[in-house]
Amino acid sequence: MTRVSITVDGVQYIDEVEPRLLLVQYLRERLGKVGTVIGCDTSNCGACTVALNGRSVKSCSVLAVQADGGDVLTVEGLAGPDGSLHPIQQAFHDKHALQCGFCTPGMIMATWDLLRENGNPSEDEVREGIEGNLCRCTGYQNIVAAVQAAGQAMSGQEASA
Amino acid sequence: MTAVEDRAEDRAEIGRARRRKEDRHLLTGATTWTDNLTLPGMLHLAILRSPMAHARIRSIDVAPARHRPGVVAAFSGRDFADSQGTIPCAWPVTPDMVNPGHPSLAVEQVNHVGEAVAVVAARDKASAQDALEAIEVEYEPLPVVLDMPTALAEGSDKVHPHTESNRSFVWTFESGAAGTGEPISDALASAEVTVRRRFIQQRLIPSFMEPRSTVVQPTGDGFTMWSATQIPHILRTMLALTLDVPEHKVRVVAPDVGGGFGGKLQVTPEEVITALVARRLGKPAKYTETRSESLLSAHHGRDQIQDITVTARRDGTVTGLDVHLLADMGAYLRLVSPGVPILGAFMFNAIYKFPAYRFVCEGVFTNKTPTDAYRGAGRPEATFAVERIMDELAHELGTDPLELRRKNWIRHEEFPFTTVAGLTYDSGNYEAATERALELIGWDELKREQAERRERHDPVQLGLGISTFTEMCGLAPSRVLGSLDYAAGGWENAGIRVLATGKVEVVTGASAHGQGHETAWSQIVADQLGVPFEDVEVIHGDTQSSPKGLDTYGSRSLTVGGIAVVKAAEKVVAKARRIAAHLLEASEDDLDFAGGKFTVRGVPGGGKTIQEVAFAAFTAHDLPDGIEPSLDADATFDPENFSFPHGTHLCAIEVDTETGFAKIRKYICVDDIGQVINPLIVEGQVHGGLAQGIAQALYEEAVYDSDGNLTTGTFVDYLVPSASDLPSFVTDRTTSPSTTNPLGVKGVGEAGTIASTPAVVNAVVDALRPFGVDDVQMPCTPERIWRAIAQGAEKSDRAAEGTVAYGGASTSTADGSDGDQL
Numbered sequence: 015m016t017r018v019s020i021t022v023d024g025v026q027y028i029d030e031v032e033p034r035l036l037l038v039q040y041l042r043e044r045l046g047k048v049g050t051v052i053g054c055d056t057s058n059c060g061a062c063t064v065a066l067n068g069r070s071v072k073s074c075s076v077l078a079v080q081a082d083g084g085d086v087l088t089v090e091g092l093a094g095p096d097g098s099l100h101p102i103q104q105a106f107h108d109k110h111a112l113q114c115g116f117c118t119p120g121m122i123m124a125t126w127d128l129l130r131e132n133g134n135p136s137e138d139e140v141r142e143g144i145e146g147n148l149c150r151c152t153g154y155q156n157i158v159a160a161v162q163a164a165g166q167a168m169s170g171q172e173a174s175a
Numbered sequence: 176m177t178a179v180e181d182r183a184e185d186r187a188e189i190g191r192a193r194r195r196k197e198d199r200h201l202l203t204g205a206t207t208w209t210d211n212l213t214l215p216g217m218l219h220l221a222i223l224r225s226p227m228a229h230a231r232i233r234s235i236d237v238a239p240a241r242h243r244p245g246v247v248a249a250f251s252g253r254d255f256a257d258s259q260g261t262i263p264c265a266w267p268v269t270p271d272m273v274n275p276g277h278p279s280l281a282v283e284q285v286n287h288v289g290e291a292v293a294v295v296a297a298r299d300k301a302s303a304q305d306a307l308e309a310i311e312v313e314y315e316p317l318p319v320v321l322d323m324p325t326a327l328a329e330g331s332d333k334v335h336p337h338t339e340s341n342r343s344f345v346w347t348f349e350s351g352a353a354g355t356g357e358p359i360s361d362a363l364a365s366a367e368v369t370v371r372r373r374f375i376q377q378r379l380i381p382s383f384m385e386p387r388s389t390v391v392q393p394t395g396d397g398f399t400m401w402s403a404t405q406i407p408h409i410l411r412t413m414l415a416l417t418l419d420v421p422e423h424k425v426r427v428v429a430p431d432v433g434g435g436f437g438g439k440l441q442v443t444p445e446e447v448i449t450a451l452v453a454r455r456l457g458k459p460a461k462y463t464e465t466r467s468e469s470l471l472s473a474h475h476g477r478d479q480i481q482d483i484t485v486t487a488r489r490d491g492t493v494t495g496l497d498v499h500l501l502a503d504m505g506a507y508l509r510l511v512s513p514g515v516p517i518l519g520a521f522m523f524n525a526i527y528k529f530p531a532y533r534f535v536c537e538g539v540f541t542n543k544t545p546t547d548a549y550r551g552a553g554r555p556e557a558t559f560a561v562e563r564i565m566d567e568l569a570h571e572l573g574t575d576p577l578e579l580r581r582k583n584w585i586r587h588e589e590f591p592f593t594t595v596a597g598l599t600y601d602s603g604n605y606e607a608a609t610e611r612a613l614e615l616i617g618w619d620e621l622k623r624e625q626a627e628r629r630e631r632h633d634p635v636q637l638g639l640g641i642s643t644f645t646e647m648c649g650l651a652p653s654r655v656l657g658s659l660d661y662a663a664g665g666w667e668n669a670g671i672r673v674l675a676t677g678k679v680e681v682v683t684g685a686s687a688h689g690q691g692h693e694t695a696w697s698q699i700v701a702d703q704l705g706v707p708f709e710d711v712e713v714i715h716g717d718t719q720s721s722p723k724g725l726d727t728y729g730s731r732s733l734t735v736g737g738i739a740v741v742k743a744a745e746k747v748v749a750k751a752r753r754i755a756a757h758l759l760e761a762s763e764d765d766l767d768f769a770g771g772k773f774t775v776r777g778v779p780g781g782g783k784t785i786q787e788v789a790f791a792a793f794t795a796h797d798l799p800d801g802i803e804p805s806l807d808a809d810a811t812f813d814p815e816n817f818s819f820p821h822g823t824h825l826c827a828i829e830v831d832t833e834t835g836f837a838k839i840r841k842y843i844c845v846d847d848i849g850q851v852i853n854p855l856i857v858e859g860q861v862h863g864g865l866a867q868g869i870a871q872a873l874y875e876e877a878v879y880d881s882d883g884n885l886t887t888g889t890f891v892d893y894l895v896p897s898a899s900d901l902p903s904f905v906t907d908r909t910t911s912p913s914t915t916n917p918l919g920v921k922g923v924g925e926a927g928t929i930a931s932t933p934a935v936v937n938a939v940v941d942a943l944r945p946f947g948v949d950d951v952q953m954p955c956t957p958e959r960i961w962r963a964i965a966q967g968a969e970k971s972d973r974a975a976e977g978t979v980a981y982g983g984a985s986t987s988t989a990d991g992s993d994g995d996q997l
Contacts, residue, residue, distance in 0.1 A: 032301075043300070048211035049204015051433075053384050054466035058890035061384060090204040103202040107194055110855045113863065114689030115201030116384040116433030122202070141898040148890070150384045150434050151689050153862030153927075154898040 018082040022047060023091025031078045037071075038062040040078035041088065049090040050119055053148070060147030063120035064088045070127035072120075072146070089119035092126070101167040102126055102160075111160035113151035121147050125161050133169045135162065188698035188708055189918070192855040195694045196713075197687075200431075207430035209388035209403045210463040217390070218247055220452060220462040221303035222445065223293040223310050224472065225285035228321075228542040228883025229334070230314035232283060232292065239309040240295050245302025248456055249295045249310065252280035255451050260417040262507065263442055265409075265662040266514035268538075272344040275335035275540070277507035279444035279451070285314070286334055286506035287542050288884055289471035291444050296452050296460060319883045323480055323501040323539040334506055334540040343504055343538035344513055348520050348596065350532045356595035362495025362531035366486035370568045375952050376556045378478040378503070378877040380470050380887075381549045382895050385433020387473060388463040389446045391453035397424025398454060402446055405435040406726040407686055409663070411718045413442045413510075418450060429716040432688035436867065437548030438473055439688065440728045441510050445472075470888050475877055476549020478503035479516060481560045483523075485568050493568070493583045495531040496595075498523050498560070504538050505545035511552075512545055513538050514661060518553030518647075521596040525561045526605055526645045526821060527583040532595040542883045548728060550867055550928045554646045562642045562933035566940065567949060576937070577609070580643050591914070598647060600819045602911040605643055608845040612823040615905055616843040621827050629945055637840075638828045638942025642934035645821035648922035650729030653813050667731070668723040669739035670809035671700065671747050675793035677786025679706055681743075682714045682809070684724015685736035690924065691856040692732060696740055698852055699918070703744035704785055705771020723811070730818075730922025733852065738916045739812035746808030751788045754806075757799040758783050758791060818913050818921035822846035824930040828938040832946070835961030837873060837939055839902045846926055847909045850919040857923050861906050864927020870896050871928075872935035874954050894954075 015030040022045060029044055041047040041064070052074060053061030062073040065087040073086075092100040099107065102125050112118045121144060128135065128143040135143060140161045141154070149157060200206055237249035252259070262277035281292045293310050297303035318332035325331055326341040334341055351358030363369070390401040397420055404410050407427040415422035432439065445462050453460035464472070484497040502516035520534045551558075565583075569576040585592045587604040594600065613619075618639070625637040650656075653664035670682035681696050697711035715721050724736070748768055755773035756763040759782070766773045774782035783791075788806065791797065795804035827841040844861065851857050874894040878886045887893040894900075912919030932953070939955045940948060948963045 034301075042211075046213075047204075048208070049206060051206075051208060051385070052210075053386065054890045056466070056889045056891050059384065059466070088204065089202075093203050099199075099202060106202055107198045110195065110859050112198060112201055113691070113859055114384065114432065114434040115198070115206065116208070118201050119204050137903065141901075145897045145899045148384065148895050148897060150382055150436065150867075150895065151863045152859060153864075153866035153904065154901055155862045155903055156859060158898060158903070 016079050018079055020078070020081050020084055020086060022086045023088055033077065033079055035078045036074055037076040037078050037081050038073035041073060047088055047090055050088045051116060053116065058148065060124060061117050061120040063123040063147065065123055065126060070124050089122055092122065101171065102164040105160040105164035105167060109156045109160035109163055111152060111156040117147060117149040121149060121157060125164060128161065129165050129168060133165050135165060188701040189852050191698065191853065193694050193698060193708065193853055195691050196697060197691065197693045208385060208433060209390055209401045209430055212390050212401055212461070214390065214392055214459040217459040217461055218296040218298065218456065219300040219303045220449060220460055221295050221300070221307050222291045222448065222462065223307045224468065225281065225288060225290045225292050227285055227314045227316060228288050228319045229317040230285050231317060232281060232285065233313040233315045235293065236311040237293050239311065240306040243302065243306035243309055245297040245299055246306045247296045247298065248452070249293065249306065250452065251293045252278055252282035255280055256282045259447060259451055262444060262447065262509060263413045263417055264508040264510065264512065266511045267660055268346050268513040268517050269344045272513060273338050274508050275338055277509065279447040287544050289544060291448060294448050294452055296456060319542050321541055321543065321879060321883055323503055323541065326539050326541055327537065334542055341540040343508065343540060346517055346536045348534040350595045353597060355597040357531040359495055359497055359531045359533035362486045363497065366494060367489045368487045368571060369484060370564060370571050371482070371484045372564055372567055372950065374481040374483060374560050374563055376477040376479040376481060376559065377953050378546070379476045379549055379871055379875050380877050380893055381436045381438025381473070381476055382893070383434035383436055383438050386464045386466055386469045387439065387443065387445060388461070389449040390459065390461045391449045392459040393454050393457055397421070398450060399426040399428065400446065400450060401428045401430055403432050403439060404429050405432065405439040405686060405688055405728055407716055407718055408684060408724045408726050410442055410446070414450065417442065417447060427718045429686050435688045436550040437476065437552055437728060440548045441474055467889050470893055471885055472544060474509055474547035475505065475544050476546055477556060478546050479556050481556065483560050483564045485564045487568055487572070491572055491574055491579050491582050493527055493529050496524055496529045498534045500536040502536055502538050503541055503543065503546055505541060505543045507545045509545045509547045512547045515546070515548055515553045516556065517659065519557035521598050521647055522554045522557035523561050524595050525558060526585055526643055528585060529595050543879055544885070550864065551925045552729065554925065555868065555929045555932055558642070558644045558646065558929050559933045562644065563936065566937050570944070570949065576641055580641065584643065599816060600645065601816060601914045603645065603819060603821045603847060604909060604911045605821060607909045608821065608847050609643060609823040611907055611909060612825050612843050612845040615845070615907060616825045616827065616841055618825065634831060634833050636830050636832055636942040638830055638938035638940070640826040640828065640934045640936065640938025640941055642824040642930045642937065644824065644930040645819050646926060646929045647817040647819055648730035648925060649734030649814055649818040650731045651817060652815060663725065664813065665725065665735065666811050666813040667725055667736040667739045668809065668811045669736065669743045671743045671807065673747060673789040673806040675790060677706065677710065677789050679704060679711045680714055681711060681740060682721045683736055683740065684721060684726065685732040686716045686724065686726045687732070688727065690727065690732060691853065695733065695852045695856060696737065699737055699740050700744055703741060704747060705769070706785060730924040733920050734818045734916060734922050735812060735814055737920065738814070738918065739810050741917055742810035742812050743808050746810060747806050750806050750808060751785055753802055754791055754798060755783045755788050758788070814915065816915045818849070818915070820846060820848040820921040820923065820926050822926060822930055824934040826934040826938040828935065828942060830939060830942040830960060832964050835957035835964065837955055837960060839869070839935065841905070842902055843905045844927070844930065845907045845909060847911050848923045848926065849911060849913040849921040851908070852920065858906055860923045861927045862904055864925060865904050865931045866896060866901055868928040868931030869901065869935055872932045872953055872955060874900065876954050
């Protein structure tokens with residue numbers, strides 16, 4: 015067992031973990047942060063995407079011990095303290111960018127990182143940027159629209175801030 | 176609020192692009208996926224799966240696993256041989272259909288790779304998984320039967336030793352015998368033109384994003400099951416029958432379910448195993464599959480060899496359609512495995528006026544994962560074959576594929592139209608949808624560009640593909656299902672409860688897993704009762720709270736379940752009317768009901784809102800004699816007919832003739848699904864359906880090697896398309912309301928998948944016609960396209976025979992080169 019200290023969605027957790035424990039298993043099984051989900055076992059689907067120290071990672075491909083001392087942001091930590099949706103969440107709602115919603119946590123967190131790099135991506139840039147996240151319901155069209163709308167909403171917020 | 180929503184305070188809810196009610200918890204991670212659930216004392220299960228496609232289990236010893244850390248118990252099939260029953264097949268399509276039985280845990284023999292042979296229960300999941308390696312199994316290999324023609328050959332090795340052959344059933348329809356048309360023999364004998372083709376429907380994997388998961392909690396003499404299922408109600412009944420537990424002691428809950436596409440329309444071995452272990456140990460138990468397990472053991476779809484013959488006169492009038500299918504059942508029959516190809520029996524004739532039609536389908540056992548429903552279930556296969564053969568016939572006749580379709584399709588003034596398969600299409604307008612689609616894509620200009628590219632031998636050729644499809648959905652009229660030997664009906668149930676404060680609860684037997692029923696049902700009820708959209712709560716997916724239903728598949732939820740909601744609402748209004756009349760001291764006949772308010776005709780002002788009536792019913796202080804103090808009502812609706820959405824899908828594809836890479840440039844679809852409740856949800860359904868149909872055309876295929884190993888057993892190898900693999904779609908609609916239900920609605924869930932596959936493949940083949948190519952087998956990978964171009968049509972077929980998924984005997988091609996497993 016190895017002792018880790020990991021901050022998740024603003025709360026610090028200190029735990030003893032097996033070295034083989036994946037970050038996603040730590041989130042789901044130890045912390046009960048089940049908003050982040052597991053969709054595959056080969057790091058293809060991206061459903062488990064979270065931000066680790068400000069960059070998106072597939073949390074099935076990171077060991078919990080690798081996140082020691084790190085800061086993790088999951089889909090559960092995005093909404094405001096008053097419950098208001100993050101602009102990405104709002105855009106996914108407005109553009110009907112989710113159906114069953116299983117890929118949505120990962121898709122939103124991948125978008126979060128994509129928009130940090132490029133606040134105003136073209137359609138092709140969005141399609142390439144979320145290529146590591148699979149969705150079986152939407153055909154991606156409304157997700158692409160939501161990512162672009164979120165980018166615009168967030169740059170608008172920054173401009174007015 | 177969007178601009179659209181701002182405009183209309185008092186506009187009808189139906190037709191509004193309402194944002195979905197069900198989104199918020201999905202967006203914030205406050206979800207209830209089955210795997211999220213943890214119960215006190217819960218055990219975690221891991222399943223040992225067969226590495227052999229066909230073998231006798233000579234011995235199995237689970238005892239070593241019991242001594243591993245954290246392990247509580249381990250079982251093999253022998254431990255449950257007397258109690259596990261058999262996975263049910265609810266669709267014995269012929270009286271003499273052979274169903275070999277399907278144990279959840281193999282007892283004597285394994286018949287496909289991935290079949291469950293043992294289960295470990297441990298205090299945590301990792302311990303259960305770790306202990307699997309301690310289980311000792313000795314297998315005695317048996318000859319592996321993989322492709323259908325070989326499986327049916329005289330003297331073939333058999334999948335199941337106690338059956339006479341690998342043929343499960345032969346199901347036949349012939350229009351002369353059925354009295355729905357002329358004899359097919361006459362059409363074949365007198366044909367001026369005959370075109371025959373063999374099309375291959377490759378095996379697909381539904382690939383819902385949420386892996387299957389089941390939690391079972393024993394409760395006294397019964398149990399509660401949470402499961403990632405499309406069918407909580409059917410599952411409850413089937414579990415009761417399979418496990419011999421009284422139905423009223425079984426509760427099934429489908430919490431948030433992450434997609435299904437037919438793949439969760441099943442009673443799975445894993446569900447049964449979880450129930451068996453939980454009950455045996457008297458502890459709650461959870462099983463969640465990995466993706467690799469899912470691809471290997473959750474049922475697959477499609478997998479047909481289609482021999483299609485079309486006959487016509489020289490002028491292009493079609494005279495007959497003769498269909499012979501081999502349908503791969505895999506190793507076992509699951510819930511509706513045999514019924515899937517039979518659903519296609521009524522759809523091969525599609526929108527065309529074939530005077531004669533024959534359909535023969537043989538169900539075949541092989542040592543592969545069982546097949547069952549996958550989005551469209553039988554109808555994509557049928558639509559593909561007829562839309563492909565129409566192109567081939569046009570080519571043979573030297574006529575334009577679109578003109579050939581126009582000449583033969585049912586004209587809009589001919590509806591209702593009874594087809595050669597015996598169905599009555601209620602409404603449609605193929606001309607209107609096609610004209611709109613041609614206009615949207617700029618057909619004539621693309622035709623010119625195609626001609627220019629051909630003229631100058633451009634390495635990038637342009638192909639234009641057409642699919643003018645219809646489908647039958649809204650499963651289904653119970654009498655029809657009965658005539659097809661289905662073991663259940665096709666009705667749906669709904670209940671409406673009007674609370675004291677005027678808020679409304681809608682209980683539905685449909686079981687959404689991404690479709691947006693909560694939003695759509697709220698819109699329907701808001702209009703029916705005149706209550707605010709926000710005041711409606713939709714309850715579903717738990718046999719305790721929504722006790723009656725037949726669940727969600729076959730594009731049935733709106734056309735059957737939505738209509739049940741309307742019928743229940745009508746009863747609520749009728750009950751409210753009697754109370755309102757009493758309160759208003761008027762005759763019921765003099766009351767108008769509009770916008771949620773009863774008013775006395777000719778008396779301005781006043782009136783009683785439905786909320787006021789509900790409160791009066793609640794207090795029950797002043798009700799007319801003999802009236803119960805409740806507005807609540809429920810209704811069970813059985814449709815009189817299927818619904819028949821249709822549309823025209825056009826695909827323009829660029830094929831790089833040097834690399835074989837095909838890229839969709841434009842995809843246009845104009846669908847006619849009757850009246851629309853929520854255009855936003857409809858568009859989403861169409862987009863997702865297109866993605867899956869296009870994926871069959873270009874990307875996805877489940878491939879087995881010659882030993883029966885699934886070589887596409889992860890998402891590394893099984894190509895579910897990503898955002899960068901798909902284009903933006905242009906969608907539009909025409910509206911021919913259904914005449915068989917009060918909302919005029921038709922189904923939409925499967926249309927995109929059914930229509931798009933032939934549009935894409937027709938486009939690929941069209942691009943390659945100058946190279947003498949008349950078919951490219953699916954998925955049209957760069958390698959297959961390149962082979963087709965380089966070596967002509969014959970080699971294209973031969974390359975494709977190299978995978979056993981197509982019916983080839985091995986992974987070698989006929990010319991001895993290495994097989995094509997793309």
